[in-house]
Amino acid sequence: MTKQAFAEADELKKEAEDARLIYESERLKLDQERQDLIKKIHEEIEKEHQKILEEAKVEAKSALDTARQMIEQERFVATNEIREQAASLAVILAGRLIGEIGPEIPQNVHLKRLLKFLESIPVEEIRPLQEDLKNSSDTGLTVATSTELTPEDRGQWQLCLSDRIDFGNKINFVIDPEILGGAELRFPHGILKFTWREQLQHAEKLLIRDENATG
Numbered sequence: 001m002t003k004q005a006f007a008e009a010d011e012l013k014k015e016a017e018d019a020r021l022i023y024e025s026e027r028l029k030l031d032q033e034r035q036d037l038i039k040k041i042h043e044e045i046e047k048e049h050q051k052i053l054e055e056a057k058v059e060a061k062s063a064l065d066t067a068r069q070m071i072e073q074e075r076f077v078a079t080n081e082i083r084e085q086a087a088s089l090a091v092i093l094a095g096r097l098i099g100e101i102g103p104e105i106p107q108n109v110h111l112k113r114l115l116k117f118l119e120s121i122p123v124e125e126i127r128p129l130q131e132d133l134k135n136s137s138d139t140g141l142t143v144a145t146s147t148e149l150t151p152e153d154r155g156q157w158q159l160c161l162s163d164r165i166d167f168g169n170k171i172n173f174v175i176d177p178e179i180l181g182g183a184e185l186r187f188p189h190g191i192l193k194f195t196w197r198e199q200l201q202h203a204e205k206l207l208i209r210d211e212n213a214t215g
Contacts (some may be wrong), residue, residue, distance in 0.1 A: 117194040129187045140170020142186040
């Protein structure tokens, strides 16, 4: 019985040792799994952190690019406004100067330039205006100048214009200081402009266009 008791005790001791070894193995395995899990969590946190940083960098760059574009657009608009104002001011000053010296220029100078202008216009562009005069029984050709023509000047203008435009005896002369110089030929339903005002406005457009092109 004693031997049997010792044998059973040894068996129990062996079982207890085996259980301890299993426990230690499982504990070490759990510790390793815990360490692996902690490491994985840290890696996931680091990845998420890097992802957030990258997204923040992209958003910051996008916001910066947008701000730069807005600043550039505002600068472009402001620059164009300044250029347009400068061009308009130059035209206004030129118009005032022309308005001061315009009356001193003989009317025959304007007439010569007008006739040269009419010669440069193709016949097919004059023809509809000519037909307009023929089909209008009440309204004839109106010649607008910046200053009043003398009766002698009117006769000369009427004679010279009749070589280019068939208006019969339906011609009127009016004064329009706004044109500054040159003349407007006003048909019943159309106008031929060869005035200093028109040329200044054209120069203003060219100036603004050229400045925008070089800007």
